[in-house]
Amino acid sequence: MTTVRIPAGWPATEEQALAVQDELRGKVVLDETGPPPGAGRVTGVDVAYDDGRDVVVAAAVVLDAATLDVVAEATAIGQVSFPYVPGLLAFREIPTVLAALDALPCDPGLVVCDGYGLAHPRRFGLAAHLGVLTGLPTIGVAKNPFTFTHDDPAAPRGSATPLLAGTEEVGRALRTRDGVKPVFVSVGHRVTLPNACAHTLALTPAYRLPETTRHADSLCRRVLKGTADPAPGHP
DNA sequence: GCGACAG
DNA sequence: ATCTTGTCGC
Structure with a gap:
């Protein structure tokens, strides 16, 4: 496994990063082309940081959407490419996340990100950015x-209310467990908001957060700590 | 002008 | 994100 360097031409200043968002945000596709909720594959991506050493570990874990069984996983280690x-x-996480996705042995299907898609000051959060790239x-x-x-959504699991930027609905507050704090779902790329919520509910049979996110979070933390094999299948 | 602010 | 033990509850 190799370390992902900061890509040539990667934004180094906030001004440059804003310009990239401005250029790419028009490429988001709002039509639905992904697998329907509960079918095909669903992949969770997440990262963990080692503050002192400027290191980030990304994990991508592929689940069978029907059974929620893990069918593949990959990780990548990279240089932190932007301050928070x-x-x-997105500029902090994307290069290493892309490397983890590239290392997967199969198609990821729908990718579930830890963060926002169109619910973003300029409507171009991490999930939208990753989708466009x-x-x-x-x-x-x-x-x-x-x-x-x-x-606040009603207490039962499945209840949702609009997540609002002024009067614009940019996502939804979605209750995934009865009486537990909701999660905040937004569209990234090639998925509609109702289906994004349906996917999220299909991924939360037992916990507040999607199984995809839970697996990816666990894996990248374990790799960062040296507790898990960073390159499964390459002993 | 001062806070708040995904991870 | 990350720093961190025990503890209350199903």
Whole structure:
């Protein structure tokens, strides 16, 4: 396994990153082309950081959408490619996430990101950015509402309310467990908002967060700690 | 002007 | 994101 260097031409300043978002955001596809909820494959991606050493580990875990069994996984280690700036998270994570996706032995199907898609100050969050760069269907499932507003969804699992930027619905607050804090779902690329929510519900039979996210989070943390094999299949 | 702000 | 033990509850 090799370390992902910061790509040539990667934005180095906030101004450059904003320009890239401005250029790419028009390429988001809102039509549905991904697998229907509960069918095909679903892949979770997540990253973990080692602050002191400027290192980031990304994991991609592929599940069978019907059974939620793990069918493939891959990881990548990279240099942190951007500081954390709210609204520019993608520039910090994407190079290493792309390498993890490339290392998969199969098609990822729908990609589920930890963060936002169109629920973003410029409507181009991590999930949308990753979708445009890969052409894959993507959604974002975040753990908090960022700067957006919402009414509290009703208590039962499956209840949802609009996530609002002013009066524009940029995503949904979706209850995945009875009486538990909702998650915040938004469209990334090639998926509709109702289906993004349906996918999220199909991925949460037991916990608040999608099984995809839970697996990817666990894997990249274990690799960062040296507890898991960074290149399964290559002893 | 001052906070708040995905991970 | 990350720093961190035990503890209450199903």
